[in-house]
Amino acid sequence: MIGDWLKRVGVLAAVLLLSSCYIPDKFKSELRLSKYGDYSLTFKGDLLWAPILDDYRKGKITPENEPEKIANIKKDLSRDIAVRKIDSRGRGRFTVEYERTGRLERVQLIALLRRDARLLAMRSMENGAIAIHANAMKPSDAQIMAEMGLNMEGEFRITTDANVVEHNATEVRPFGKAKVYIWKVENPLSPMPHLVMLREDDPGRPLNARASESN
Structure with missing residues (x-):
């Protein structure tokens, strides 16, 4: 039994290294x-570092x-200045x-956590669209996790007053002039958040046209 469990740990670490090293x-x-x-953007919860399982x-x-x-690992997490608190469990x-x-900005990529350890990406495009997309897990990886x-x-x-043209939220609720899009993630095979909105021009604050990528 222990041997089988350790074997699965090794497989899990190997496959997850191909995607994200952190599991929320x-x-x-x-x-x-x-x-x-x-x-x-806020996040409060646990992150599991997959590669250490192989160790x-x-x-x-x-x-x-x-x-x-x-x-x-704590040092790696602290590389992102948006991480306010880290406690090892x-x-x-x-x-x-x-x-x-x-x-x-007009063209920019924002990632949670970082581009090389991305759990969620928020990308603005030249055509005015802003897309939010979370990494999905392969069914084979999810099965190993379950075992x-x-x-x-x-x-x-996601709470927004923008014109949303595409989403796969579990639930949508009104919130004044805005709407709240809710995703209930119950397991690794749950649909991962995806939403596309159209940005409006702010007459008081013109956009910087420079394309950029940000951690």
């Missing part, structure tokens, strides 16, 4: 996005080196609080 769990995340492109499987984690391994799991605000007793659950919301 027990989270609540919200994006407030105005029709002009002003945004406020546990191979016996590379010992009482002597585990503190350093955990410290290195052991075995590669961290409780994280993230908060970022700003205004999207190991690992899960990925939480809730993501």
Whole structure:
């Protein structure tokens, strides 16, 4: 039984290295996005560092080196200045609080966490569209997670007063002149958030036409 579990851990670490190294769990995340492109993005929940599972499987984690391994993951998370709080819960799991605000330029990519560890991407385009898309997990990866007793659950919301032309939200609620789009993530196979809106020009604050990418 233990041998089978360790084998699955190794497979999980290998496949997830191909996508994102962090698995979100027990989270609540919200994006407030105005029709002009002003945004406020928050995340509170757990992040699991998948590659360390392979180190546990191979016996590379010992009482002597585990503190350093955990410290290195914490250091990696802290590279994003929007990460406000990081608490280790052991075995590669961290409780994280993230908060970022700003205004999207005419052409820009914003990522949670970073472009090389992306859980959620927010992209503005020259044609005025803004697309929000979360990484989806392959069914084979999700099956391995389920066999190991690992899960990925939480809730993501987008509150916006913009003209939304495409979305796959679980639920939509009115909120004054805006709407709240809600995704209930119950497991790794749940539909990942996807929404496209059309930006309006703000006469008081002209957009910078420079294209850019941002962590």
